[in-house]
Amino acid sequence: MSADTALMPIPGSADPVTVPRKAQPRSDGKVELVGLPREAIRAALEEAGLEPRQAKLRAKQIFHWIYNRGESDFTAMTDIAKAQSPWLAERFAITRPQVVEAQVSTDGTRKWLLRTHDGHEYEMVFIPDADRGTLCVSSQVGCTLNCTFCHTGTMKLVRNLEPAEIVGQVMLARDSLGEWPKLGEHGADGGYSQEGRMLTNIVMMGMGEPLYNFDNVRDSLKIVMDGDGLGLSKRRITLSTSGVVPMMARAGEEIGVNLAVSLHAVTKQVRDEIVPINRKYGIEQLLQACADYPGANNARRITFEYVMLKDKNDSDADARELVRLIKAYDLPAKVNLIPFNPWEGSAYLCSDPERIRSFSNIIFAAGISAPVRTPRGRDIDAACGQLKTAAEKKSRAQIDREAAVTAVDEPAS
Ligand code: SAH
Ligand code: SF4
Numbered sequence: 001m002s003a004d005t006a007l008m009p010i011p012g013s014a015d016p017v018t019v020p021r022k023a024q025p026r027s028d029g030k031v032e033l034v035g036l037p038r039e040a041i042r043a044a045l046e047e048a049g050l051e052p053r054q055a056k057l058r059a060k061q062i063f064h065w066i067y068n069r070g071e072s073d074f075t076a077m078t079d080i081a082k083a084q085s086p087w088l089a090e091r092f093a094i095t096r097p098q099v100v101e102a103q104v105s106t107d108g109t110r111k112w113l114l115r116t117h118d119g120h121e122y123e124m125v126f127i128p129d130a131d132r133g134t135l136c137v138s139s140q141v142g143c144t145l146n147c148t149f150c151h152t153g154t155m156k157l158v159r160n161l162e163p164a165e166i167v168g169q170v171m172l173a174r175d176s177l178g179e180w181p182k183l184g185e186h187g188a189d190g191g192y193s194q195e196g197r198m199l200t201n202i203v204m205m206g207m208g209e210p211l212y213n214f215d216n217v218r219d220s221l222k223i224v225m226d227g228d229g230l231g232l233s234k235r236r237i238t239l240s241t242s243g244v245v246p247m248m249a250r251a252g253e254e255i256g257v258n259l260a261v262s263l264h265a266v267t268k269q270v271r272d273e274i275v276p277i278n279r280k281y282g283i284e285q286l287l288q289a290c291a292d293y294p295g296a297n298n299a300r301r302i303t304f305e306y307v308m309l310k311d312k313n314d315s316d317a318d319a320r321e322l323v324r325l326i327k328a329y330d331l332p333a334k335v336n337l338i339p340f341n342p343w344e345g346s347a348y349l350c351s352d353p354e355r356i357r358s359f360s361n362i363i364f365a366a367g368i369s370a371p372v373r374t375p376r377g378r379d380i381d382a383a384c385g386q387l388k389t390a391a392e393k394k395s396r397a398q399i400d401r402e403a404a405v406t407a408v409d410e411p412a413s
Contacts, residue, residue, distance in 0.1 A: 024118040030093040034171065035163030037223060038063045048091050058084075066094055067229035070171060070180035096175065097122075097168045101390065109377030112172070113390055116141070120159055121389035122207050124169045125382045126177075126199070133177075133198040137169045138387070139217050140208025145242055147262070148274050149307055151343040151381075151388040152207045160213040166220035169206075170230055173199055202232060204239040205260070207387050211244035211251060218255050225257075234258075240305065245281035245289045252294035259293055260303040260336070261286065265313045266321040274312070287329045301332045307340050307385070308351035308359070319362035326368060335363050335370040341383040 026032060031044050042059035046052055061079055065071040072094040074085040097114040100121060104110050110126045125136040142155030174180055177198045202224065204210040210217045221237060223229045239251060240260040251259070263286075265271035271278040278286075296302050306322070308314050326333045337360055340350035351359070356372055363370035375383045 026093065026117055028093070030091060032093050032095060032164045033062065033066060034094055034096075035165070035167050035220065035223070037219065044092070062088075064228055067167075067171075067223055067226065068181070068231065070174055072096075095164070095168070096172045097165055099172070102176075103380040103382070105377040105380045105382060107376055107379075109380070109382050110176075111377060111380050111382035112176075114165075114169070114172075116161075116165055120157065121392075122161065122165075123382075123387045123389060124173070124206060125377060125387070126173055127376050128198060132200045134201040134203055135170060135173050135199055136203050136206045137166060138206030138208055139166060139204055139210040139213045141389075142392075143208050144212065145209055145275075145277055147242060147264075147276065149264075149309060149340060149346065149348050150385040151346070152385065155207075155388055155392050157392070158208075160216055161208070163216050163220045163223070166216060167223050167230070170199075170202065170224055170232075174230075201236045202238070203260075204237075205384070209242055209244060210239050211241045211247040214247050214250065218251075221255050221257060235300070238303065240303075242275055242277050243281050243286045244277070245285050248289040248293060252296075256295055258300060258303070259290070259296065260305055261290060262307075263304045263322075264307050266318050266325060270313050274309070283325070287325060287331065290331055290333075291329045296332050298332045301334045304333055304335045305338055306335055307338045308356050309340050310349040310351045310355070312348060314351040314355050314359055316358060316362055319359045323363055323366040323368065327366070333368060335368060337370055337372045338384055339372065339375055341375055341378060341386050343381070343386050343388070 031048075033041055033044070036044065038059050041062055042055050045055040045058055050058060058080065061077065065077045071077060074080065074088045074092075074094075075082070077085070080088070095117070097116065099112055100115050101113040102110065103112075108128045112124045113121060114124060115121050120141045122138045122141045124138060127134045127136065138161060140158060140160055142158040143150070143152045144158055146153040179197055179199055204217065204221075217239070221239075224232050224237065225234050234255075234257045237257040238260050239255065239257050240262060241248065241251070242262045248259070251257075262275060263271075263283075264275050265278075266283070268278070268282060271283060290296070290302050293302060304322075304326070306313070322335065326335075337356060339356065340348055342348070342350065360370045360372055373384075377383050378386070381387070
């Protein structure tokens with residue numbers, strides 16, 4: 001499993017490329033059903049030997065059990081013939097990402113360190129609020145994009161997460177929150193009712209750039225949105241991109257969830273530096289893609305994320321330029337100001353609270369909403385941009401230890 005990533009080239013920050021790295025097949029040879037849509041489950045059943053009509057019926061039933069009911073034991077699927085369960089269990093798996101560690105912050109935020117079946121680690125965060133609960137889902141192990149203020153961007157190992165690992169995060173969260181619908185609890189459409197639930201919203205804001213793993217993110221979110229699947233409304237799902245312009249229209253057309261854009265700077269010079277993908281797709285191109293984003297309107301605004309970095313992007317002039325740009329492109333927009341979350345070795349400071357207030361006021365005064373995001377889960381490194389797996393931190397510690405040993409080994413002069 002280590003050979004899988006050891007030779008992987010790290011794309012340059014100015015010209016990042018997608019990482020089509022595939023997961024290794026399961027070592028037990030079974031086919032993982034989590035992450036597959038109905039049609040793929042049907043095809044897998046047929047390939048395993050079921051006759052076509054039966055495969056179609058079973059696929060529909062199994063889809064419902066897996067995603068709508070959270071069942072992973074074939075024998076508990078009551079409408080499937082008892083005699084068939086062992087046959088299914090021999091050939092197919094219904095699994096969750098493995099939990100390496102679960103942490104809870106003093107503010108209630110939870111973070112899970114997860115491991116894929118082929119040994120890659122990634123993280124997922126749950127943020128409870130009074131009126132909602134938001135699951136922050138990862139799309140990749142690490143990220144190729146190297147934004148200078150983001151810890152994830154410093155991870156060396158990168159692989160796209162498979163649909164099983166993306167949908168698996170939402171399913172795992174439902175497991176831990178005990179939120180699978182019980183018998184008789186289904187609405188008229190068999191769907192999932194938000195009423196009284198903790199997990200109400202999903203943001204693709206964990207590790208990775210979701211638009212560099214487009215197919216898997218799309219296929220996963222389709223299952224999450226399916227009324228007979230996980231049943232979350234597209235209005236409660238937000239995808240955040242650092243600005244992969246060529247994929248934005250397709251995201252709107254093929255996924256249709258809310259869009260958030262990591263803008264973070266209003267001049268070419270600063271954005272080139274802190275969000276290096278800007279060297280490839282500049283601010284004007286990005287804002288034009290936002291203006292063209294299918295489904296954005298005054299009821300469903302695009303969120304511009306803006307991390308507040310002291311003396312870097314936080315002046316009143318920056319705020320005024322942000323307003324000018326939003327108006328110039330006539331964007332149905334809101335701005336989300338994110339106080340910078342520091343991490344060990346980061347090169348920035350967070351703007352002072354008065355600076356953030358002044359920045360926010362200028363935007364509000366122009367009629368654009370610009371709330372300041374409250375940092376959550378900082379004590380367990382779960383806040384925006386702090387995600388970097390323990391395994392990677394360990395390897396860093398290892399490097400430090402080795403350096404110390406080398407220093408000790410140096411002959412004294
Ligand atoms: N890769 C995607 C989504 C994940 S990051 C993207 O960049 O949009 C979610 C948000 O947290 C992004 O706006 C990101 O720029 C921001 N962020 C990254 N590092 C941060 C940090 N150290 N402090 C505050 N926000 C940060
Ligand atoms: Fe990747 Fe987003 Fe972090 Fe940039 S901010 S390095 S795109 S995860």
